[in-house]
Amino acid sequence: MLKIKFPLTAIAFSLVSLCSFAQNAPTKIYKPDGYSIETIETPKDVRFHITGLDSAKDGTVYVATRFGDVWRYTNEQWFKFAEGLHEPTGLLIDDDGSVLVAQKPELTRLTDTNNDGISDSYEYVAGDWEFHDNYHEFTFGPVKDDKGNLYGTLNLSHGNPNAFSLGAMGSAGGYRGFAFQVNQAGEFIPYAWGLRSPAGIGASPQGEVFFTDNQGDWVPTSKMHLLQKDKFYGHPVSLIEIEGHTKKSISALPLETLAAMSEKPVVWIPHVEVANSPGNPEWDTTAGKFGPFSGQIFIGDQTQSNIFRVLLDKVNGVYQGAVINFMNNFQSGNIRVNFDKHGQLWVGQTARGWGAKGGKPFGLQKVVWDGSNPFELLDIKLTKKGFKLKFTEKLDVDSVIATHFNAQEWNYHYSSNYGSPKHNQKRLKISQVNLSQDGYEVDIELPLTADKVVQIDFTNIKDINDRQVSVGSVYYTLNQLIQ
Structure with a gap:
């Protein structure tokens, strides 16, 4: 042995x-x-x-x-x-x-x-x-x-x-x-x-x-x-x-x-x-x-x-x-x-x-x-009008504004080619942002189209301890909308 x-x-x-x-x-x-x-x-x-x-x-x-x-x-x-x-x-x-x-x-x-x-x-x-x-x-x-x-x-x-x-x-x-x-x-x-x-x-x-x-x-x-x-x-x-x-x-x-x-x-x-x-x-x-x-x-x-x-x-x-x-x-x-x-x-x-x-x-x-609480995006869920983003810590109210979020969408082209660039890439306008009563969740409203990848950026969001997230982009695969 x-x-x-x-x-x-x-x-x-x-x-x-x-x-x-x-x-x-x-x-x-x-x-x-x-x-x-x-x-x-x-x-x-x-x-x-x-x-x-x-x-x-x-x-x-x-x-x-x-x-x-x-x-x-x-x-x-x-x-x-x-x-x-x-x-x-x-x-x-x-x-x-x-x-x-x-x-x-x-x-x-x-x-x-x-x-x-x-x-x-x-x-x-x-x-x-x-x-x-x-x-x-x-x-x-x-x-x-x-x-x-x-x-x-x-x-x-x-x-x-x-x-x-x-x-x-x-x-x-x-x-x-x-x-x-x-x-x-x-x-x-x-x-x-x-x-x-x-x-x-x-x-x-x-x-x-x-x-x-x-x-x-x-x-x-x-x-x-x-x-x-x-x-x-x-x-x-x-x-x-x-x-x-x-x-x-x-x-x-x-x-x-x-x-x-x-x-x-x-x-x-x-x-x-x-x-x-x-x-x-x-x-x-x-x-x-x-x-x-x-x-x-x-x-x-x-x-x-x-x-x-x-x-x-x-x-x-x-x-x-x-x-x-x-x-x-x-x-x-x-x-x-x-x-x-x-x-x-x-x-x-x-x-x-x-x-x-x-x-x-x-x-x-x-x-x-080590047991200490990070400040990161915890989860994201699709809504009828956009997405609900949940964080691991309470958010600073003043940082939760529409200009602190950015979004874009694209799709990929299926073919025999080795990989695909992003197709039909465009910016999405975020029309409304709402902070939940407990301070952990943000509802964002934006136009939604099925069969797209939606990237949401939130780098400028801060928590109540003035921390920023280490990762500020999430990529959601939007195969279908809520019926």
């Missing part, structure tokens, strides 16, 4: 400029009051690119690395739990304490049967998809719903000459670009299709499954969806495995037809402004141990080295909502996040294969809260 002991090292945020790996331009540092980042030292001389992360009931943290190992971290010590896996990119601790790992060719259950701290059982769970030895054919997951079914997602290939492609990415068959279910009987079920590079999948406390997809061909900007059976999510090449479709018929489908077939995302994630390569959705189930954001979704981004929040809204019985930045200036690319039993947000990191604003190639950090 490999046993390594390290001290837990805390690294405080420094308000200095961070250089962008792409443009070498300064990046604004943002974080809520009361939150800080602690860095965990990883095993020496180990390429510790974390691509899977979960924490056990006793607080032990398990990670999978991209080079095929599984490690556990307990009492400030690292122990190697398993090795020899094929580029795993997801990890789940099951109810019985076994570890489920998504590696490229299969879903595997790791079990320590003799209680010596090392897995001695590598059990096949599922692998009914095809793996064509293409570097981009990742397998993400698994997560479990409230009925005990497992879910994962299968990346499309890139640069495979045998693949059917209508853009940058392709499928050589075998359910590439699909989400899958493994039911309680162990049956593999192709569940949904049209996915591109769905690097993050997560299950809500209610057992609903959501996934993120990365910007690229047929994905105008990164996004998050609710996963639903037999639905199509936009990338057409996986239709080759759906009855009634051929390469010729898929290639002939009009753009408007494909767009109408596609499920709308719960949220669009503006490119660069919020994320380039989002990872798994993680729900704050800490019951206040992590601060005022209980019940909200946190997602890390591999390129921007940041974490953002998703604020769900249910309109006419259907999810839509908003995204807002939470913290940045992490040391590497944030691809996996997980809350432990203490209310700490662990962040698994890698920059291998893609650049990241954080300068280190890999690592492990966690976000901790």
Whole structure:
């Protein structure tokens, strides 16, 4: 058994400029009051690119690395739990304490049967998809719903000459670009299709499954969806495995037809402004141990080295909502996040294969809260005339005026192009602003149009302690208006 002991090292945020790996331009540092980042030292001389992360009931943290190992971290010590896996990119601790790992060719259950701290059982769970030895054919997951079914997602290939492609990415068959279910009987079920590079999948406390997809061909900007059976999510090449479709018929489908077939995302994630390569959705189930954001979704981004929040809204019985930045200036690319039993947000990191604003190639950090109240936007909900914005602290009455809010809208163009600029972008006039009696909520009235992203800026708002928010822009995906 490999046993390594390290001290837990805390690294405080420094308000200095961070250089962008792409443009070498300064990046604004943002974080809520009361939150800080602690860095965990990883095993020496180990390429510790974390691509899977979960924490056990006793607080032990398990990670999978991209080079095929599984490690556990307990009492400030690292122990190697398993090795020899094929580029795993997801990890789940099951109810019985076994570890489920998504590696490229299969879903595997790791079990320590003799209680010596090392897995001695590598059990096949599922692998009914095809793996064509293409570097981009990742397998993400698994997560479990409230009925005990497992879910994962299968990346499309890139640069495979045998693949059917209508853009940058392709499928050589075998359910590439699909989400899958493994039911309680162990049956593999192709569940949904049209996915591109769905690097993050997560299950809500209610057992609903959501996934993120990365910007690229047929994905105008990164996004998050609710996963639903037999639905199509936009990338057409996986239709080759759906009855009634051929390469010729898929290639002939009009753009408007494909767009109408596609499920709308719960949220669009503006490119660069919020994320380039989002990872798994993680729900704050800490019951206040992590601060005022209980019940909200946190997602890390591999390129921007940041974490953002998703604020769900249910309109006419259907999810839509908003995204807002939470913290940045992490040391590497944030691809996996997980809350432990203490209310700490662990962040698994890698920059291998893609650049990241954080300068280190890999690592492990966690976000901790000191108990003090931040001043930030807490939530946003659609109203019939605009939006209701709720803050974490009472607002200064004098700062709540219409000129301290700005709004604009746009949409994205769905096509085979790699990403999309903002289309039909225009400013929106805010006609009225009203502060609630308790001082925490602001109703703003402005013209609303369905199928737009609405950005609302509120940087000049202050709380009763004369503080300004660290993040002053929220992006609401307005799929539909209140009926």
